[in-house]
Amino acid sequence: MNNFFAILGGMGTLATESFIHSLNKKTPSSKDQDYLNYVVVNHATIPDRTEFIKDSQAADPRPYLLKDIQDFAQLKPNFFVLTCNTAHYFFDELQASTTIPLLHMPKIATNSLNTRYHIKKNSTIFFLGTEGSLFSQVYKNLIESEGYQYRTPALSVQKKINHLIYEDVKQKKYLNYPLFYEILSELLEIDPQAHMLLGCTELSCLFEQFTTKLDFPIIDAQNELIDFILTHSNQ
Incomplete structure (x- = not known):
């Protein structure tokens, strides 16, 4: 091939x-x-x-x-x-x-904040991902290099994200939409002007399944990667 x-x-x-x-x-x-x-x-x-x-x-x-x-x-x-x-x-x-x-994928996703979504510089970007991604600071460094304020969920919310990723999607194959919606709502209550970047593909599973039901300012890293591939593919 x-x-x-x-x-x-x-x-x-x-x-x-x-x-x-x-x-x-x-x-x-x-x-x-x-x-x-x-x-x-x-x-x-x-x-x-x-x-x-x-x-x-x-x-x-x-x-x-x-x-x-x-x-x-x-x-x-x-x-x-x-x-x-x-x-x-x-x-x-x-x-x-x-x-x-x-x-x-993280570079493609963070580049899109400005080039595709035209989010104003210095705006707050909530990052939703695994504790590994939080610890590694890959997204933090990229988001801040693009001129945005990187913000992580409070510990109580991060525990819900961990549960969603590991216990619901990975362990039970359960796309827990009510919990996903609850997490997004809590973050938007904290900062109504913030945008949310989904930096975990288990969260992308939920986004793909329920995107038509969601009314949140979401950027999904997996979706950005897919659009990049489709835009640059010469097949």
Whole structure:
């Protein structure tokens, strides 16, 4: 197969499925041949990224990711897509392992704050993601470099986000819309002028499923990555 890209997924599997479903749904098509060419690596046994970021003695996901890149680089994809936001903590090391471009979802998402949504500089951006992403500060650095105020949810709200990601979506395969709505509402009550950036693909699963019901100023990183791929694809 020529002119294709490789999706490094499985972190988690439902999030990867959501990415593929959203990508296909948004692809302009009237026949089979209009869809994009890609291969999917659903490597579900990769150790948890947040656990390792918070505790270096935990199982290390990097060897698994590096091996996937090494193996699938032999197929010569145009680029790699990393569907896990938290795993971008390892981005520089992963990109250094290959000459094939690896798309940077957090950069694409934060660039869109100005270029696509034209959010005024110095506006508040609430970041919703895993504790690993909060700890790594990948999004914090990028949001602030774009000229915005980075803000994290209060601990009580972050606990709800953790529950939503790990206990509902990952463990129970449950898209807990009432809790998702509750979290978004609480954040908007704190700062009615703020925007919310979804930086976890489990949250993207909820956004994809319930976007027509939501009336919040949301930027979804996965959605921005998909639009970037569709805009820049030459297939």
